Amino acid sequence: MEGSRRLGAVILLGAVIGVISDGIEEVRLVGGSGPCEGRVEVKIGGDWSTVCEDDWDEKNTDVVCRQMGCLRGPGQNARVSSFGAGTGTVWLTSVTCNGQEETLNHCKYSTESGDICHHKKDVGVICAGELEEKRLAGGDNECEGRVEVKHRGQWGTVCGLDWYTSNALVVCRHLGCNITNELQVKAASFGAGKGKVWLHNVKCEGDETAVWDCKHRMWGSGSCKHRDDAGVFCSGGPQELRLVGGTCACEGRLEVRHQGQWGTVCGDYWSDKDAAVICRQLGCDTSSAEIKATSFGPGAGKVWFSNIVCTGEEPNLWKCQHQMWGHPFCDHEQDVGVMCAGEPEEVKLVDGKNECEGRLMVRHRGQWGTVCGYYWGVKEATVVCNQLGCGGHHENDIQAKAVSFGAGTGKIWLNHVKCIGQESAIWECQHPMWGIDRCGHKNDVGVICEDRRTGLSSDFKLVNSSQRCSGRVEMMVAGKWGSICGSFWDLRSASVLCRQLQCGSAVSLPNEGHFGKSDLIWTDEFHCKGTESNLGECTKMAFGKNTCPDWATASVICSGKMESLHLVGGTSHCDGRVEVLQNSSWGRVTDHQWDIKDAQVVCTQLHCGEAIDSFSLERPSHGAIKWDSIICQGNESDLEECLKTQPKPQDASTDIGGDAGVICSESQSVQLVEGPGYCAGTVQVYQRGEWALVSGDSWTSADADVVCRELRCGRAINATTVVMNRAGNVWLKDLRCAGHESKLRECLSSSWKHMVSGEKQVARLVCSESMDIRLVGGQNRCEGQLEVYYNGSWGWVCNNAMTAHSASLICKQLGCGSGGIYQEGVVTADVDAAPSWVEFINCRHRDRFLGECPSSALGKKNCNTKARIQCTQSA
DSSP states (O other): OHHHHHHHHHHHHOOEEEOOSSSOOEEEEEESSSTTEEEEEEEETTEEEEEBOTTOOHHHHHHHHHHTTOOOOTTOEEEEBOOOOOOSOEEEEEEEOOSOOSSGGGSEEEOOOSTTSOGGGBOEEEEEEOOOEEEEEESSSTTEEEEEEEETTEEEEEBOTTOOHHHHHHHHHHHTOOOSSGGGOEEEOOOOOOSOEEEOSOBOOSOOSSGGGSBOOOBTOSOOOGGGBOEEESSOOOOEEEEEESSSTTEEEEEEEETTEEEEEBOTTOOHHHHHHHHHHTTOOOSSTTOEEBOOOOOOSOEEEOSOBOOSOOSSGGGSBOOOBTOOSSOGGGBOEEESSOOOOEEEEEESSSTTEEEEEEEETTEEEEEBOTTOOHHHHHHHHHHTTOOOEETTEEOEEEEOOOOOOSEEEEOSOBOOSOOSSGGGSBOOOBTOOSSOGGGBOEEEEOOTTTSOOOSEEEESSSSTTEEEEEEEETTEEEEEBGGGOOHHHHHHHHHHTTOOSEEEOOOTTTTOOOSOEEOOEEEOOSOOSSGGGSEEEOTTOOOOOTTOBOEEEEOSSOOSEEEEESSSTTEEEEEEEETTEEEEEEEETOOHHHHHHHHHHTTOOSEEEEEEESSOOOSOEEEEEEEOOSOOSSGGGSEEEOOOGGGTTSOOSOEEEEEETTSOOEEEEEEEETTEEEEEEEETTEEEEEBOTTOOHHHHHHHHHHTTOOOEEEEEEEEEESOEEEEEETOBOOSOOSSGGGSBOSEEEEEEOSEEEEEEEEETTOOEEEEEESSSTTEEEEEEEETTEEEEEBOTTOOHHHHHHHHHHTTSOSOEEEEEEEEOSOTTSSOEEEOOOOOOTTOOSGGGSOOSOTTOOOOOEEEEEEESSOO
16 A cells, blocks of 8 residues: 555656666656656665756756656757756756766766755746747847847746856847947846846857857856846947046046946956056057056046956957946946056155164055055055065064054055065055055055165064063053053063063063053963964963953063073973073084083073073984083173083084983973863973973862963863873873972972883863863854853853954854854843853954953853854854
C-alpha cells in the first residue's frame, strides 16, 4: 500500500526514470504544466533533493530531457528555467555534462551537502516549450523602450544591472531596428515594468541572434527589482557634453545632453583616467599632467550616467564602460567635475610637534582641506612621509603612522585613498574625485613620520623636564596628549619607551608626581616584556580602569645614550645572551671564566637590578666573538672596566666556546601559556636560558598567588594541575611559597630543574584579572548577549554607550568577521542572577581587542539592559 501511494504521488508530480547505481537513483521534474518541464529533483540514498543552478547549462538540460524521454520537435527548444524553490537538502552541485550522456548519472557532479547552494537557485528545465518573444515598451516608438520578453506564456522584464551597449546591440538587431551607427545604440532606463524579471546577469558578446542566446542565469532566477529594468535606444541620436561652473570652458561640472535634456554624471568610480577622456573629447589641453576629477558642486535635472570606467584612451565618453542611461546610482551630491589644466597641489601636516607629524592637509584649487581617514593605513602614511621628505629609516623600515590630530575645517578634498606605497604623491594613489565628502571632519586623518632632523617621532613623549630623555610620560589619543597612569608603570615598560625615543635604557622611575601633575590622564595599562621596540607592541589594558589620581602619573629617567651592551634571545632586556657593540657591530662574549660577578656588572650597566644567575648557553651562536673572557670584581658600573681578553684572530669569527648568559632580578621569570589570555594558562619559569614547566607536585593556591602577583594579574582564583605526556624540563619541584613573595624565584624548592620523559603533572592557574568574552542566547556563537569572564565568573555587559565600532571590534576578536551591529538591549528581570561586570564601553580606532577599550570600573551596575550584538559573519 505504501509503495502504491509513493508511485501515485510520483506520477502526479512528473515522469520518473530509474537509474540504479551508486549515485543518482532516479530523476523527476516537479511543478511544471506537463511531464516534460519542471524543477529537477534527484533521488540519492533513498531521499529526494534538488539541484543547484551553479554551472548548469543547456548541455545539462539536453541530458535531462533525453533521460525523461522528452524529445524536441520542429520549432521547439530546451531551456533552463526556474519553477520555484524546493525543499530538503540541495545535494547535487557543479553538474557538468557534454550533452551526449544518456542519463544525468553519467555526468560529472558533486554531492556535497550544507550551505553550498540555496533553494532559490534550484534548477528547472523546459524540454519542449513555445519560443520566446520580445518587445520594447514605454518608448516613443517600437525601437526604443524597456526590454520585455515573453516566457512560458507570460510577459516580463530583463535586469538592467551590468547592462551594457553590447547587450543593447543584440536586442536592436533582433528587432530589426536601425543600427547603422553603433554610437546611437544605447542601454537606457525607461522606468519599472511589471510581472516577472525573467533574465538576470545578461552578458552578450554582441553577435548573438537573440538576447536569450547571451550568457545569463536560468529564466526567472535572480534578485533584481523592477527599478533596475533594462531598456534600449536603437537610434537615439548623438549626445553632447559640456563643463559648467568653472572659471573657463575646460573646467567645471560635467553635463551631458540626452533625449534633448541636459543632465549630470554620477561620480562613483570617477577617476583621472575618465577625466582625461573628457578633456580630449572637448579639445582641451591634455599635455598637462594636471588633469583631475574634482567636484564643482551639485547640478540639476537627470543623472544620466553612472559607474563609468575608462581606460583613458577612449576617443569619447560613450565608448567607456558604463551603466545604462538614466539609471543613477547616486544623487547630485556626487556629480562629476573635471579640470583639464590646473595648478599643482600641495601637502602639509599641522597641529603636531613638528613639520613631520600632524593632521594631513592638501591644497587643491587654491584652498586647503583635509583627507578622510577611511581605508587609511601605513602605506598611505608612508607616501605622505616620503612626499614631505620626512621618510626616515629605522632597521630599513619607514616609520610612518596613521593617527588622529582632531577635526579640521574647510573642504574634505580626498576620500577612500588606497596606495601601493610607492607613489610619489598622495593624490597619485587610487581615490574618487576630489571634493566628495563621505565621512565628515571627525574622521580627518593625521600622520606621524620619523623626523630626519632628530630621528624622533611617536605617539609618546617626555615632558616637564630640562632633559630630553627624562620626564612625565605622555601619550597621544584621538589627537590629545595626556599622561599615563603610573599605577602599573614598571621598569620593563619604561625601558621600551626609552629605546623607542632613542634614549638608551631606563635608569630609574621617579616617584609619581615627580615631574608634575596632569589635567588629562589615560588609564591604559602596559604589560611589556622589555624586548619590544615600542610600547605599541606591548599588551595593553584599559578595560575597567577608569580612574587614576592626578598625581599618579608615569615618569622615567633614561640613560640618554645608546647602550654598547645588550642581552638577546631571552624574555626581556634583563636576561639572555650577552652581546657587546664594538666598531659599529654587535658580537658575542664567550663563557670562559664567566661567573656571577661578571653577570652583576651587566645587570648594573643595564639598570636591571641584581644578578640572579650567570650561565653558559649549550648551543652557542655563530656570530663574531668580541671578547673571549671577562674578569670582573662585581662592583664596576660598566663592563668596559673589567679585565677582558680579545680572541685570537683565527678564532674571532668562529663558534669556539659557549656564550655567556645573564638573568637579572628585573627580568620576566614566569609566564602563563596555552590559556585564553595573559593571566591564565600553564605556568612556565625562565632559568638558565630556557623556559620550562613548573611541577604540579605540591602546587598550592599560595604558589599561584605569587605567580599572579608577579604578573600583575590580581590574585589566583583557580590553582590546578594538568597531566602532559611529552618530553621536556620540569623545574621547581616541591615548590613551597609562603604567599607573600613578590616573585616565584623567591620561593623554596628542592630542585630547580629535572628532566621528565613521558607523563608528568604540571601547574596551571587562572588569575582574577583573566578576561574572556562570548555571545550567548543567539542562533550561533556570533550573535547574542555579550558576556565577559572576569574574576572567575561570566557576567553580562550593560548596553550603555555601546557603539557600532565597539561591536565590530568584539566580532573581530571572536573570529566572527570584521563587522557587527549592536542591537536594542535586552531588559531583563534576572539581572541579579549573574554579575554585571561593565558598562560605558568606548572602543577607540587604535584598540585591537576589547581589553584595550576604556570602560567604567568593573563590577559597577547602573542599568538593567544587557548589550546584544549581531556579527555580520555567522559561525
